[in-house]
Amino acid sequence: MEQVKILFVCLGNICRSPLAEAVFKHKIKGTALEKIVKADSCGTSNYHIGDIPDSRTIANAKKNGVEIDHYGRQLCTNDLEQFDYILAMDNSNYQNILRLAHASHHSDKVQLMRNFDPQGKGLEVPDPYYGGERGFQEVFDILDRSMDQFIAHLEEVHLSGAKA
Ligand code: 4NP
Numbered sequence: 731m732e733q734v735k736i737l738f739v740c741l742g743n744i745c746r747s748p749l750a751e752a753v754f755k756h757k758i759k760g761t762a763l764e765k766i767v768k769a770d771s772c773g774t775s776n777y778h779i780g781d782i783p784d785s786r787t788i789a790n791a792k793k794n795g796v797e798i799d800h801y802g803r804q805l806c807t808n809d810l811e812q813f814d815y816i817l818a819m820d821n822s823n824y825q826n827i828l829r830l831a832h833a834s835h836h837s838d839k840v841q842l843m844r845n846f847d848p849q850g851k852g853l854e855v856p857d858p859y860y861g862g863e864r865g866f867q868e869v870f871d872i873l874d875r876s877m878d879q880f881i882a883h884l885e886e887v888h889l890s891g892a893k894a
Contacts, residue, residue: 743773746819748783748800765816774826778802788826810836814853817843820854846880
């Protein structure tokens with residue numbers, strides 16, 4: 731069966747995108763989708779290469795029952811080739827990814843994460859880095875519901891209705 735590769739992208743790869751990756755993996759655990767997908771995350775910047783996620787992200791994920799396991803890395807041209815879905819957390823990430831994607835003719839793979847948010851289609855996943863705990867929970871809630879719709883989309887397109 732085809733493998734489907736998904737990449738979640740933010741600026742630093744220590745708050746939003748590693749959480750998106752963790753929430754996605756948590757939700758598909760034990761399902762048919764788990765067998766055919768590979769998920770990863772990265773940042774458009776080089777600020778946190780090799781770093782574990784922000785301690786507030788780890789604490790918030792844990793509070794919500796999600797384990798997070800990732801080391802920061804930066805988006806590279808090869809990612810545009812390798813991944814099938816490239817999901818940007820905000821408009822700035824989106825524009826930065828598109829700059830790379832245009833050169834490799836892969837712009838069609840890139841979209842905003844919140845295109846899958848039934849309550850905020852087209853909006854941004856806000857950067858929680860300079861805020862407090864409430865911002866981290868807001869990010870979690872946005873990702874939680876966006877991921878449900880994204881997973882439903884993947885199941886429909888890639889599993890042809892077959893469920894675990
Ligand atoms: P993220 O948040 O893009 O969700 O990982 C940020 C993390 C670090 C910085 C900015 C945003 N920073 O400026 O270091």
